[in-house]
Amino acid sequence: MSQKIANRTTGLVDYKELETNILSSIREGKPLTGRDGALTPFIKRLLEASLEGEIESHLSVESEENNRRNGRNGKTLRTSAGSFELLTPRDREGSFEPQIVKKRQTNLHPELETKILSTYASGMGYRDIASHVEEIYDHKISAAEISSITDKLLPVINEWRGRPLQSVYPIVFMDGMFFKVKEDGHCISKCMYNILAKWQKRSFIWLKMRDWLGVLNDLKERYRLASQQKNYSSCIIKSKNTSDCVTVHRLQLVNMLNGLEAFFDFKLQSTS
Numbered sequence: 001m002s003q004k005i006a007n008r009t010t011g012l013v014d015y016k017e018l019e020t021n022i023l024s025s026i027r028e029g030k031p032l033t034g035r036d037g038a039l040t041p042f043i044k045r046l047l048e049a050s051l052e053g054e055i056e057s058h059l060s061v062e063s064e065e066n067n068r069r070n071g072r073n074g075k076t077l078r079t080s081a082g083s084f085e086l087l088t089p090r091d092r093e094g095s096f097e098p099q100i101v102k103k104r105q106t107n108l109h110p111e112l113e114t115k116i117l118s119t120y121a122s123g124m125g126y127r128d129i130a131s132h133v134e135e136i137y138d139h140k141i142s143a144a145e146i147s148s149i150t151d152k153l154l155p156v157i158n159e160w161r162g163r164p165l166q167s168v169y170p171i172v173f174m175d176g177m178f179f180k181v182k183e184d185g186h187c188i189s190k191c192m193y194n195i196l197a198k199w200q201k202r203s204f205i206w207l208k209m210r211d212w213l214g215v216l217n218d219l220k221e222r223y224r225l226a227s228q229q230k231n232y233s234s235c236i237i238k239s240k241n242t243s244d245c246v247t248v249h250r251l252q253l254v255n256m257l258n259g260l261e262a263f264f265d266f267k268l269q270s271t272s
Helices: 015-027 040-061 110-118 126-136 143-161 212-224 253-263
Strands: 069-079 082-091 171-183 186-198 204-206 233-236
Touching: 040 069, 040 082, 040 110, 040 143, 110 126, 126 143
Parallel strands: 171 233
Antiparallel strands: 069 082, 171 186, 186 204
């Protein structure tokens, strides 16, 4: 993994660099999963955060025995999303036995990868993540361990969800897809809300999914963190409730199109 994406010491991820690499992979026709997949940093980050939660829970139980941390061991872990170096924490007495990736384990099960990536999904609160952690560990860990791991995962997940947006998104597409899901013994329809943003030179990036008002308020806050606010237009597939969430502030279409042309590698022409 590139040093620019994940710092070996701190484990912090440069999400802008990560997004750039993902878009570059898409443009070059490379898969997001498979060897050297663009999603590898997500799996690495959550695995290492889970291991940090495991060892903290382990050391809290053995606090009276003066057992302490003793650095980290690195090993190559192979997944369907690509190979990467996994840093596993150690303790002085060598009594720590990691569970999510065991000692001498060098391969990650594809089903576990899917569960790890789904943890980044929007709308999951503390209890949802804790329940997800319990499922990932196949219900084989204690409530204290679940709490410790969840406490480590939550900042990582929130860092990803709340990452600042780019300063310019010339066009933003919003749409929703309905799926039949089973809930409380009944089959109901639920909508998955999607937003795709034009990020210069015909590249698109997925931003968020949630209820329209909630997601737009969230994007507004993240967009405020960018240095410039130049979102010129929204192309909205007409859907119920969107008109209550979006207000057009710029009424002159010609001026809007002129402002957009700077971000496209082709000329915008009128059809009239």
